[in-house]
Amino acid sequence: MKHGRVVLKGNSLPNLYLVGFMGTGKSSMGKRLAARFNLRFIDSDEEIEKSSGMSIKDIFAKFGEEKFREMERDFIENGHPKTGCVVSCGGGLVCRDGMPELVKSKGVSIVLFAEPEVIFKRVSLSKTRPLLNVENPMQRICELLDKRSKYYNRSGICVSSSGNPNDVEERLARIYAGRVKNMLKRGQD
Numbered sequence: 001m002k003h004g005r006v007v008l009k010g011n012s013l014p015n016l017y018l019v020g021f022m023g024t025g026k027s028s029m030g031k032r033l034a035a036r037f038n039l040r041f042i043d044s045d046e047e048i049e050k051s052s053g054m055s056i057k058d059i060f061a062k063f064g065e066e067k068f069r070e071m072e073r074d075f076i077e078n079g080h081p082k083t084g085c086v087v088s089c090g091g092g093l094v095c096r097d098g099m100p101e102l103v104k105s106k107g108v109s110i111v112l113f114a115e116p117e118v119i120f121k122r123v124s125l126s127k128t129r130p131l132l133n134v135e136n137p138m139q140r141i142c143e144l145l146d147k148r149s150k151y152y153n154r155s156g157i158c159v160s161s162s163g164n165p166n167d168v169e170e171r172l173a174r175i176y177a178g179r180v181k182n183m184l185k186r187g188q189d
């Protein structure tokens, strides 16, 4: 990324955190943005699976949701590089007291959102999300969105991911680049 006459290397750029409900596109947009800005892509779910040697599904089944939330907090506190990454955060990662503020303190945080119908369509193709393995996933999506919106609203600037993936990527890229430039300008004052 260019700033004045200085070209910033990917690994010195602030981390970008993508936050939001399951199926809003955090992992897929995260990969695109990482490639675009020459950043490393990290998915909190994948990192937790690697470090625990278990799948998300098995962690939920064996230890329960609260243990998984602790693992997510550890990951944000100590489990990833401080700069140079796009971090796709699991959908419930910010949904505990203090987590929106913690994530925002680590870099640029953007919240993706989409209508329940869009989310349902996107997640119904996969069975890897234990919280939606229920009889009525649409009802569950609406209940969870209701409970979680206060956390998402505090987690950063909100961007709709309902549109075409290229448009969503452009919007996210513009916001990230703008925020980085402002941070650097402030650093020079």
Ligand SMILES: Nc1ncnc2c1ncn2[C@@H]1O[C@H](COP(=O)(O)OP(=O)(O)O)[C@@H](O)[C@H]1O
Pocket (backbone or CB within 6 Å): 020, 021, 022, 023, 024, 025, 026, 027, 028, 029, 088, 122, 123, 161, 162, 163, 164, 165, 168
């Ligand atoms: N803007 C979009 N338009 C259409 N499909 C999308 C869009 N963003 C993501 N998807 C698709 O939705 C599904 C869930 O996306 P994913 O990135 O895994 O979401 P998350 O990580 O937020 O759970 C994937 O199949 C992905 O390709």
Ligand SMILES: O=C(O)C1=C[C@@H](OP(=O)(O)O)[C@@H](O)[C@H](O)C1
Pocket (backbone or CB within 6 Å): 020, 021, 022, 023, 026, 027, 045, 056, 089, 090, 091, 092, 093, 128, 129, 130, 131
């Ligand atoms: O919303 C949630 O509580 C969860 C979202 C999932 O990640 P994605 O948002 O990437 O699907 C994963 O962390 C786990 O199944 C729990």
Ligand SMILES: [Mg+2]
Pocket (backbone or CB within 6 Å): 026, 027, 043, 045, 088, 090
């Ligand atoms: Mg994901």
